[in-house]
Amino acid sequence: MKISEKLLQVKEIYKTYGEGQSETAALKGITLDVFPGEFLGIMGASGSGKTTLLNCIATMLKPTSGQILLEGENISSFKGDQLAIYRGSKIGYLFQEFELLDNLTARENIILPMSIHGEDPKKQEVHLQKLAKQLDIEEVLNKFPSQMSGGQKQRVAAARALISNPSIVLADEPTGALDTKNAKKLMGKLSSINQTEVATILMVTHDANAASFCSRILFIQDGVIFHEIRRKVPGETQNAFYERILTVMAQLGGGNNNVL
Amino acid sequence: MFFDFIKRNSRRTRKENGIYFASLVVSVVAFYVILSLGDQNVMKYLKTLESDAVAKLLLMIPMLYMVSLFFVFFLVYCANKYQLQRRRHEFGIYLMMGMKGSKLFTMIMAETLWSGLITLFIGIPISLFLTELISLATSRLIGMDIIGYEFSISWLGLGLTMFGFIVVQILAVFILSLKMMKEEPVDFLNEQKEKVQKVLSTKWSFVNLFIGVLLLCLAYVLSVSSLDRVIFMMTELILLIGIAGTFTLFRGLGNLIGKWVKDKSNLSTGLFVFTGRQLQENVLHQWGSLAISSLLMLMAMIFFTYGISMPLAQGKESRSVDFTFEGYENSERDIISVVSSDKLSSYIKDYYPMKIGIVSTPYEGMPKDTVTHDFSWAELEELTSREKDSEDKEYLLRDLSSYKDSPYLISLSSYNSLLKSINKTPILLEDGEVALYSDEDRFSYTHNILRRVLKSNPTVSIDGQQYELFSTLYTSNIVADRAITLAYALIVPDDMYNDLVDDQENPPRWNMVLDSNFVQEKGLMQATHEIDKLLSPTGLKYESYLASMGRQLFYIVAGSYITFYLGVMFLIISNTVLGLKFLMQQRSTRHRYYTVSILGASIKSLCSSARTQIWWYFGLVMSVALISSIFGFRYMVKVLLPSGSSLANSTTGWIAAIVLAAFMIFEICYIWTIQRKSDEEIKKLKEID
Numbered sequence: 001m002k003i004s005e006k007l008l009q010v011k012e013i014y015k016t017y018g019e020g021q022s023e024t025a026a027l028k029g030i031t032l033d034v035f036p037g038e039f040l041g042i043m044g045a046s047g048s049g050k051t052t053l054l055n056c057i058a059t060m061l062k063p064t065s066g067q068i069l070l071e072g073e074n075i076s077s078f079k080g081d082q083l084a085i086y087r088g089s090k091i092g093y094l095f096q097e098f099e100l101l102d103n104l105t106a107r108e109n110i111i112l113p114m115s116i117h118g119e120d121p122k123k124q125e126v127h128l129q130k131l132a133k134q135l136d137i138e139e140v141l142n143k144f145p146s147q148m149s150g151g152q153k154q155r156v157a158a159a160r161a162l163i164s165n166p167s168i169v170l171a172d173e174p175t176g177a178l179d180t181k182n183a184k185k186l187m188g189k190l191s192s193i194n195q196t197e198v199a200t201i202l203m204v205t206h207d208a209n210a211a212s213f214c215s216r217i218l219f220i221q222d223g224v225i226f227h228e229i230r231r232k233v234p235g236e237t238q239n240a241f242y243e244r245i246l247t248v249m250a251q252l253g254g255g256n257n258n259v260l
Numbered sequence: 261m262f263f264d265f266i267k268r269n270s271r272r273t274r275k276e277n278g279i280y281f282a283s284l285v286v287s288v289v290a291f292y293v294i295l296s297l298g299d300q301n302v303m304k305y306l307k308t309l310e311s312d313a314v315a316k317l318l319l320m321i322p323m324l325y326m327v328s329l330f331f332v333f334f335l336v337y338c339a340n341k342y343q344l345q346r347r348r349h350e351f352g353i354y355l356m357m358g359m360k361g362s363k364l365f366t367m368i369m370a371e372t373l374w375s376g377l378i379t380l381f382i383g384i385p386i387s388l389f390l391t392e393l394i395s396l397a398t399s400r401l402i403g404m405d406i407i408g409y410e411f412s413i414s415w416l417g418l419g420l421t422m423f424g425f426i427v428v429q430i431l432a433v434f435i436l437s438l439k440m441m442k443e444e445p446v447d448f449l450n451e452q453k454e455k456v457q458k459v460l461s462t463k464w465s466f467v468n469l470f471i472g473v474l475l476l477c478l479a480y481v482l483s484v485s486s487l488d489r490v491i492f493m494m495t496e497l498i499l500l501i502g503i504a505g506t507f508t509l510f511r512g513l514g515n516l517i518g519k520w521v522k523d524k525s526n527l528s529t530g531l532f533v534f535t536g537r538q539l540q541e542n543v544l545h546q547w548g549s550l551a552i553s554s555l556l557m558l559m560a561m562i563f564f565t566y567g568i569s570m571p572l573a574q575g576k577e578s579r580s581v582d583f584t585f586e587g588y589e590n591s592e593r594d595i596i597s598v599v600s601s602d603k604l605s606s607y608i609k610d611y612y613p614m615k616i617g618i619v620s621t622p623y624e625g626m627p628k629d630t631v632t633h634d635f636s637w638a639e640l641e642e643l644t645s646r647e648k649d650s651e652d653k654e655y656l657l658r659d660l661s662s663y664k665d666s667p668y669l670i671s672l673s674s675y676n677s678l679l680k681s682i683n684k685t686p687i688l689l690e691d692g693e694v695a696l697y698s699d700e701d702r703f704s705y706t707h708n709i710l711r712r713v714l715k716s717n718p719t720v721s722i723d724g725q726q727y728e729l730f731s732t733l734y735t736s737n738i739v740a741d742r743a744i745t746l747a748y749a750l751i752v753p754d755d756m757y758n759d760l761v762d763d764q765e766n767p768p769r770w771n772m773v774l775d776s777n778f779v780q781e782k783g784l785m786q787a788t789h790e791i792d793k794l795l796s797p798t799g800l801k802y803e804s805y806l807a808s809m810g811r812q813l814f815y816i817v818a819g820s821y822i823t824f825y826l827g828v829m830f831l832i833i834s835n836t837v838l839g840l841k842f843l844m845q846q847r848s849t850r851h852r853y854y855t856v857s858i859l860g861a862s863i864k865s866l867c868s869s870a871r872t873q874i875w876w877y878f879g880l881v882m883s884v885a886l887i888s889s890i891f892g893f894r895y896m897v898k899v900l901l902p903s904g905s906s907l908a909n910s911t912t913g914w915i916a917a918i919v920l921a922a923f924m925i926f927e928i929c930y931i932w933t934i935q936r937k938s939d940e941e942i943k944k945l946k947e948i949d
Contacts, residue, residue, distance in 0.1 A: 060858065081862055083862075084857075084860050087858055088859040093858055103537040103538065103849075104533060104534070108525055111533075112856070113860055115528065115532065116861045117860055119529065120529065121525070122526055
């Protein structure tokens, strides 16, 4: 795939909940593209629709109308087995609460998506070891989640999201349950994997710090894309980008345009 | 309005959680079945025959009621725990909306009471139907159509059933709600998370496993080695070791599964690891329940086999005489005038004298003028002792030796009258020939040996003269009174009988056979009862076949009934506990299924994983119970069935096989039910499609 080709195309996505008078629109015609190797952040206030958007892309929620094309395939129209094939292999997930299976060891958790898709886990051993090294979780591979720290758990979850070389990794507030130190460590690792492995990551977050690791950020408000910023490469430092993010967030939260 | 709310919730519960509701209905049935025992048809009749024994049994009922209360409490507690766990989120919402804890408590208790009443409304008709069915089946099992069928309701039983059930139900929910009230609303609102994965020391758990297997093997070896002779307290010791072994085995089993999953995880694909780890967790967290369920299943299987074996072990009762009148001087005239009277004659098929008497043999210190006869069946004993060694042979030799001092004789004409009345060919004895009689019902285990020995026509010696034994063994019951248990006797020609037996001391009895149409129409029980009513004013001394069989019949009926009852209860409780425990665990790990589905597992493969878990979960418990049952059956047959019972080993084997087959069918059906329930739960995860 050429870098200029679009990996993910979200076209005119609408999502409404309820019917009649109680109808609420969560997404009002969102359109966006994600390119291969991009680290895209989606930010917005609570209720802005960012998690609904991520869930639609993650195939956890079906949009009311519109299309979501992953590598040209309209995944929003998939059902049953087609969905199952895409989940875990083409799309990797990283959740706020890690969602590791407590009764599986770290190794078993990481290779679970491979096993589910019927791939020989032995063949992935090299990849597993490489990811473990990159994410600094080699020592916990044979441990159960209850024996790990929060940071280790989330890095194991990251390895699970990446093990099958998915086309895109979707991360929902991945630093939400971590302390600052572990959040920074995780983001550093994700960012490095994004750059070295050309892994595409789409992350929803509240956290400006976490978002400063992204190459592009979309701001959503009331179900529509409100603003977009890009990190200037080369030249702009992470700190400078962080400052810019805070400025946009301030406008979003209390700017003149948003006074009710 | 509050009441409407409760009714609505209760209706929803019944609709959504059939397993919960079915468990409650089972509890109601369990109570009524045991409490109505005293009012069952068979028992009612037995009371008239064996009031002492029945009274003793009825004294046992309160104890059984208490045992039932305990087990049913266990069942109801589990069922309610599952039900309340399902509704935690809903309760959290009520609390957040401002409902007071006390009001929520009242609501739960009121719902429990309402559900309880509806359960009783449905459970009681089922109980009535079932007890009638059991009553019929029990009478069938003892091999006779003795029931003139009557529908009966035990009002006291009903009252105690309602009381027991409501108390158990309220107490269980009370304890559960009290525990729940201590939690914060946030604990309700968050899906209950699973317990933290226990990481036991592998070494320790393998030690457990090893000790468990060792103890179980020890119990098996002890049960086999004590088959030859029963040692005092051995049963208790075996039970203790077996129970300890089962618990320790299940304690150590979890890590064995873990090791197996770990070893295989690098080679397997699909949801193997997930399935294995879920199973491991179930076993690790619930080893106690698994062990209890396994032991309950084992007991259920053994009780069923025992319940069936016991009536069969008594042999098929062959009724050849319905009434026997006691003989006395000039009794013939009185008896004939009664049985040939207009009132009775239409019910009677036949009546005839039955001459049975003891030959007096010499004994130490007897008065000088006593008339005695020399008797010996040494050749019969000698030939028997040459037979292949067996337990049955030992019993036969012991019996022959004990009868030789007081041998019984039956006159040929009497026995032929009996044979004629049951449409069998009469005996024709040549000069110098006598025939051997032995009771078919209680001593049939020696008959094969006797028949073989008789083929070589051994002789018996009476007053120095040799008589050849006829090659056929005669086994048709001779009387209906207590002489029915006569083990061995010689059938001799009338002249010889008159010479050897003193008629004064052994006045002839009279046998009476009822008209078969009359018996068929009324059932033996009713028919006997009616004739009883006609005979009792006559002042004649008599016994009926049913009365003399009463005690035995009683033990069979009571024993079968109680063992069956306990068997059914144990089976249902063990399965319900297992099923509910699995579903509860599945529910508390619901989010894992969700995560795995997000990682790409289809709903179909998740259902299939849960189905596999259920097979293994039940399979582990069942297989330990099955292995133990092989030894349990053998031990039970040896220790619990009457010694020298007529039940051949092969028959017990067949019964055990049938019980096993029925058990497997029941288990498979139950497993399917739980699997369907599990599928339903998993399909709820399907948020897209």
